[in-house]
Amino acid sequence: MRWSSAPLGDDPTRLSLLVHEAPETGQLDVEAAEKLGISRGPLFGKLKRGETVLNDEGRRISPADVLGPGRRGRRVAVVELSGLPAAPEPVPLPSMQAPMSEGTPCDALVALVDRAAVDGAGDAIARAALAAKAREVIYWTRDADGLRCQAGLPAPPVTVAGAHDLHDLARAEPNGELWPAGSGALQALSSEERVDVLRAIADTLEAHTDEILAANAEDVEASKGKISDSLLQRLILKPAKIAQLAEGIRSIARQEEPLGHVLSATQIAEGLELRKISVPIGVLLIIFEARPDALPQIVALAIRSGNGLLLKGGKEAARSNALLHALIARVLDERVPAVGAGLVSLVTSRDEIDALLKLDDVIDLVIPRGGNALVSYIQHSTRIPVLGHADGICHVYLDVDADPAKALAIAVDSKADYPAACNAAETILVHEALADSLAPRVVEALKNAGVTVHAGPRAAARFPDLPRAETMRHEYSSLDVALELVPDLDAAIEHIHANGSGHTEVIVTEDAATADAFLSKVDAACVHHNASSRFSDGFRYGLGAEVGISTGRIHARGPVGVEGLLTTKFVLRGNGQLVAKDTGVKYTHVIRDPRSL
Numbered sequence: 001m002r003w004s005s006a007p008l009g010d011d012p013t014r015l016s017l018l019v020h021e022a023p024e025t026g027q028l029d030v031e032a033a034e035k036l037g038i039s040r041g042p043l044f045g046k047l048k049r050g051e052t053v054l055n056d057e058g059r060r061i062s063p064a065d066v067l068g069p070g071r072r073g074r075r076v077a078v079v080e081l082s083g084l085p086a087a088p089e090p091v092p093l094p095s096m097q098a099p100m101s102e103g104t105p106c107d108a109l110v111a112l113v114d115r116a117a118v119d120g121a122g123d124a125i126a127r128a129a130l131a132a133k134a135r136e137v138i139y140w141t142r143d144a145d146g147l148r149c150q151a152g153l154p155a156p157p158v159t160v161a162g163a164h165d166l167h168d169l170a171r172a173e174p175n176g177e178l179w180p181a182g183s184g185a186l187q188a189l190s191s192e193e194r195v196d197v198l199r200a201i202a203d204t205l206e207a208h209t210d211e212i213l214a215a216n217a218e219d220v221e222a223s224k225g226k227i228s229d230s231l232l233q234r235l236i237l238k239p240a241k242i243a244q245l246a247e248g249i250r251s252i253a254r255q256e257e258p259l260g261h262v263l264s265a266t267q268i269a270e271g272l273e274l275r276k277i278s279v280p281i282g283v284l285l286i287i288f289e290a291r292p293d294a295l296p297q298i299v300a301l302a303i304r305s306g307n308g309l310l311l312k313g314g315k316e317a318a319r320s321n322a323l324l325h326a327l328i329a330r331v332l333d334e335r336v337p338a339v340g341a342g343l344v345s346l347v348t349s350r351d352e353i354d355a356l357l358k359l360d361d362v363i364d365l366v367i368p369r370g371g372n373a374l375v376s377y378i379q380h381s382t383r384i385p386v387l388g389h390a391d392g393i394c395h396v397y398l399d400v401d402a403d404p405a406k407a408l409a410i411a412v413d414s415k416a417d418y419p420a421a422c423n424a425a426e427t428i429l430v431h432e433a434l435a436d437s438l439a440p441r442v443v444e445a446l447k448n449a450g451v452t453v454h455a456g457p458r459a460a461a462r463f464p465d466l467p468r469a470e471t472m473r474h475e476y477s478s479l480d481v482a483l484e485l486v487p488d489l490d491a492a493i494e495h496i497h498a499n500g501s502g503h504t505e506v507i508v509t510e511d512a513a514t515a516d517a518f519l520s521k522v523d524a525a526c527v528h529h530n531a532s533s534r535f536s537d538g539f540r541y542g543l544g545a546e547v548g549i550s551t552g553r554i555h556a557r558g559p560v561g562v563e564g565l566l567t568t569k570f571v572l573r574g575n576g577q578l579v580a581k582d583t584g585v586k587y588t589h590v591i592r593d594p595r596s597l
């Protein structure tokens with residue numbers, strides 16, 4: 001352990017210390033070392049100290065070959081903000097201008113405040129947290145009775161890279177280095193290291209299934225009677241769901257490295273080569289509903305794509321999310337200490353969102369995943385680009401040439417498989433020519449699956465006993481569905497465009513030309529032919545997982561996986577070429593095949 005003093009703002013008389021903990025090397029794997037031809041003795045000590053050694057045959061053995069994961073030395077900034085007399089002798093500083101953290105994020109900021117001044121200290125603490133790039137803030141107060149660690153004060157939640165109070169932080173004008181630090185460090189990791197983290201997260205989820213289920217059971221218990229049954233189902237985690245989650249994360253790990261992928265290449269002129277490569281977007285703020293399995297999926301996609309993350313989950317899932325986040329944070333700290341837990345921050349309260357939405361110099365993309373109200377609110381409250389994942393008013397159109405067995409099964413699966421999902425069908429459209437043949441069978445099959453069928457204006461004339469649908473533009477998110485009759489394909493498409501939300505639309509028909517017309521004319525993120533709307537999902541589409549299903553048009557649409565979290569960068573390599581009013585080179589503009597590079 002060593003310490004140095006560090007300046008805080010423009011008042012060098014105040015106590016401010018930077019405490020550095022010595023790093024811990026990993027455990028030496030004696031068996032592995034002996035297998036590599038290292039005899040017990042001083043070489044073991046050298047390897048433990050991080051030195052490369054020569055084995056008995058003179059081959060170089062590096063510490064990484066025989067040491068388990070180590071722990072980096074933590075850094076804690078200590079500041080005294082109350083004007084109390086300075087404590088230990090300040091050590092002369094190399095530069096008073098140096099940032100308090102010496103450029104590296106601190107694990108924690110310990111702030112000492114006069115008890116009487118606590119109420120007014122928030123802004124100063126926020127500024128100190130910013131200067132220290134602190135991931136966590138711990139307050140101590142001091143009065144006549146001595147020092148006290150203030151557990152009673154609003155807990156300093158580990159939120160945006162740990163900053164304790166986002167409102168204060170927003171006022172403190174972050175310089176953009178605090179949050180992206182983790183993202184930059186993530187990009188510096190090798191593909192193997194990021195893959196290793198994903199595998200470790202998948203293993204951790206499975207290993208802690210019981211604890212996760214216990215935290216989830218508390219969330220479910222607390223929400224019973226307060227939310228609808230279908231929303232409760234969305235909140236519930238089960239062992240099979242956790243196993244599928246882990247498998248999804250492993251499949252993301254198996255995917256081809258997404259960063260630095262050459263998407264196109266052009267020879268601009270002799271010796272002047274242009275490449276377009278894939279890069280991460282940067283820092284993402286993702287707001288999602290009370291569905292805890294979304295958290296590890298989103299984290300895995302962000303890690304694979306090299307993005308930093310701020311997460312805000314639905315309040316009903318608070319305990320499940322907190323545990324999942326803590327498990328992931330531990331993996332990050334253990335496996336990639338250079339990146340650390342700060343890469344993924346969990347915001348717990350809706351109140352913190354407004355301050356974050358102001359940080360357009362820090363956050364690169366906001367993805368609100370939830371109802372239309374949420375998405376519109378975010379769009380109107382920020383200058384940060386927004387990729388909306390809004391509601392799913394999905395239709396299944398049963399064409400005159402539909403195979404009846406497929407039509408019945410697809411209608412039932414699209415609604416009843418998981419009624420609360422945004423990709424569940426909300427309206428079944430049936431060709432009018434089938435009003436007396438297929439339509440009653442559809443009503444029957446849906447009823448048998450426990451679904452209440454609500455008749456639209458035309459269907460009501462044919463099925464007067466059914467309850468009326470109050471509107472055709474409604475997301476039931478429950479075991480309810482609307483039924484409407486349409487005269488032909490064009491009317492079906494018109495109905496979909498008038499009432500749908502651009503999420504997922506399905507046609508059931510055996511006529512290829514009708515299917516093609518539907519698939520090309522319908523304007524939605526996902527269009528399916530003879531397949532359930534429920535396939536519209538990142539895991540089922542083979543993306544491993546999803547952030548959600550984008551109902552926005554730019555830049556990603558439909559289930560958003562790793563690719564949806566990337567942007568591009570042009571890289572031009574030359575050897576001194578100039579533009580010189582476009583006379584400097586002879587343009588060739590030869591398109592290269594990226595696969596040949």
Ligand SMILES: NC(=O)C1=CN([C@@H]2O[C@H](COP(=O)(O)OP(=O)(O)OC[C@H]3O[C@@H](n4cnc5c(N)ncnc54)[C@H](OP(=O)(O)O)[C@@H]3O)[C@@H](O)[C@H]2O)C=CC1
Binds near residue numbers: 377391392475
């Ligand atoms: N397209 C897609 O991928 C998805 C779409 N959906 C759609 O979401 C809807 C259901 O979601 P629902 O459970 O109602 O979720 P909400 O839209 O009510 O909330 C989702 C999240 O947004 C937060 N939130 C809501 N309003 C605000 C606000 N004004 N400021 C800050 N945060 C806010 C909530 O916080 P808090 O919990 O604290 O209130 C929660 O974390 C359905 O329409 C469904 O189709 C759902 C999942 C995926």
Ligand SMILES: N[C@@H](CCC(=O)OP(=O)(O)O)C(=O)O
Binds near residue numbers: 234291546548
């Ligand atoms: N991925 C989902 C669908 C999209 C989704 O997240 O929906 P929701 O259940 O509203 O959170 C699924 O089919 O399982």
